[in-house]
Amino acid sequence: MAKIHQTFVCQSCGAVYNRWRGRCEACNGWNTIVEEAPSAPGQSGPAATRPSRNRGRVFPLEGLTGEAKEAPRIPSGIGELDRVTGGGFVRGSVILLGGDPGIGKSTLLMQASAAMAGTGERVAYISGEEAVGQVRLRAERLGLSALPVQLAAETNVEDIVETLSQGRPPALAIIDSIQTMWTETVESAPGTVTQVRSSAQALIRFAKTTGTAVILVGHVTKDGQIAGPRVVEHMVDAVASFEGDQGHHFRILRAVKNRFGPTDEIGVFEMTDAGLSEVPNPSALFLGGR
Incomplete structure (x- = not known):
């Protein structure tokens, strides 16, 4: 042994x-x-799901010339969010969203989920930190409880992937948060580097194979950096930061990394009793007191 x-x-x-x-x-x-x-022998990484074989498969190689198509996008229904992402969510992409606790990440994602579900798209919201009843209370406060968002409270990655694979693949899946997820392929506790990396890898593989846009919510450290290994930021397609001061009403969404869009755009929101509202003219907002 x-x-x-x-x-x-x-x-x-x-x-x-x-x-x-x-x-x-x-x-x-x-x-x-x-x-x-x-990890247990033979149970780490993607090789755990592959059948044993002595040789690899041959895949075709292509040249640089050819028809280049723009990545298909799904509008979120929130103009400021679409501006930051480059026009909407790209199918099969994975976005890592970070921000201070209580800044409004879950509120923003709930509003985006409801807006997309209202257009007929299948949207799933998986919460690993709150119970279903708590998320429903937030939806009622925002006036979004009547929209067909699929909701669940689960932390096992294998169960999440198997559930979302049933029927039509979701257009958008939100995982809140990646630090609470755990996978059976490793034995570490949830939130550790190994679990975060392995869970993110499994969810990214699901997004690429099904075409579902996945948003991973990430905790931040006291320095404002997304907690966990930096390798997760390299694995995802985009990294967004939701910033602001809890003592003020305004929030700023900016893209730190974006493979499918610019990183010089920001989205400005105002926190109100009815949720986050878009600020269409931030220049007038910041210059109004001068």
Whole structure:
């Protein structure tokens, strides 16, 4: 029987060590290294779902010339959100959305889900932090409870993928949040670097194979950076940041990374009793007090 070696992973940058240390040499973070159980033999990564074989398959290679089509998009129904994403959600794309707790991420995504569901698209909202009743209370407060958004409270990635694969693939699936998800392929606790990376990989694979646009909500650290390994930011197609001061009514949505659109556009929202409302003329807003 093969000996199982202990693995210690930094929860800030993802650096791996063979023993515990008080300070991470990669990011200089203190007390960020946590022991994680290694994956079971033969159960890590995409190879766990492939049949064993001695040789790979031959795939066709293509040249640079050919017909280039613009990526098909799905309008979200919120103009400021479409501006930041480059015109809507690209089918099969994965967006990582970060922001401070209570800034309005769930409110923005609930409004976008309801707007898309109102056009006849299948939209799924998977909450790993709140119960179904809590999400319904938010929808009622926003006046969106009558729209056909499919809602569930679940954290197991395999169950989520299997459920969303039934019937017509959703046009949009929201995972709130990626730090609460866990997969059976690894034995680490939810929120650890290994679980976040493996769960994101499984959800990205689902998006690419079904054409579903997936939004992953991510926690942020005290420095404003998205928590978890930076490799997740490289895996997704776009990284967006929802910023603002809870003491003020205005919020700004900006794209830090976008493979299908610009990164120099911002969306401005105002937090009201009825949810987030778009600010069509932010120049007049910021210059009004001068």
